[in-house]
Amino acid sequence: MRNRQQFRELLYRIELLKRKKVQNFLLEIGLTPGQGQARILSFLSAHPGVTQREIADACMLDVTTMSRVIDRMQEKGLLKKERDPGCRRACRVELTEEGEEKAEQVKERFRELEDQMCSGIPDSEITMLIEKLGKIEKNLTEGMTDRK
Numbered sequence: 001m002r003n004r005q006q007f008r009e010l011l012y013r014i015e016l017l018k019r020k021k022v023q024n025f026l027l028e029i030g031l032t033p034g035q036g037q038a039r040i041l042s043f044l045s046a047h048p049g050v051t052q053r054e055i056a057d058a059c060m061l062d063v064t065t066m067s068r069v070i071d072r073m074q075e076k077g078l079l080k081k082e083r084d085p086g087c088r089r090a091c092r093v094e095l096t097e098e099g100e101e102k103a104e105q106v107k108e109r110f111r112e113l114e115d116q117m118c119s120g121i122p123d124s125e126i127t128m129l130i131e132k133l134g135k136i137e138k139n140l141t142e143g144m145t146d147r148k
Helices: 002-028 037-046 052-059 063-075 097-118 123-147
Strands: 079-083 091-095
Touching: 002 037, 002 097, 037 052, 037 063, 037 091, 037 097, 052 063, 052 091, 063 079, 091 097
Parallel strands: none
Antiparallel strands: 079 091
C-alpha cells in the first residue's frame, strides 16, 4: 500500500514540476499557459489546413474554448482562418510565418524538456517505463468504460 501511495505522489510531483517548466517557457515565448496554444501550434505545424473541429479533437479541447483560443491566436498573427469551400460552416486553419516560428520554438522547448526528463536513464529503462505507463493508461481507460 505504501508503494502505491509513493507512486501516486511521485507522479503528482513530476506533473507539477513539468507543468511549471512548461508554463515558464510558454510565457518566455509569448504564449498563454493553460489554453492549449502550444498543442494547437504543434498540431497545425504537422497538419496544415485542417478544420477547427479536427484541431479540437486532436488537441482534446472543447470546441467553444478552442474557437476562442484560435481567435486570440489569429489576432496575435500566429494563424489564419479561411472558410472551407466544401462546407459553409467550417473554417480551415493554417499557421502564418510567425506561427511556424512559434511552433518551432514550442517543439524545441519540448525536446529540451524531454531531454532533461530522460537524462541519465538508458533507452532500455525508458522502453520499460513506456510499457508500464501504457498498462496504467489501459487500466484507467478500461476503468472509465466500466463506469459508463
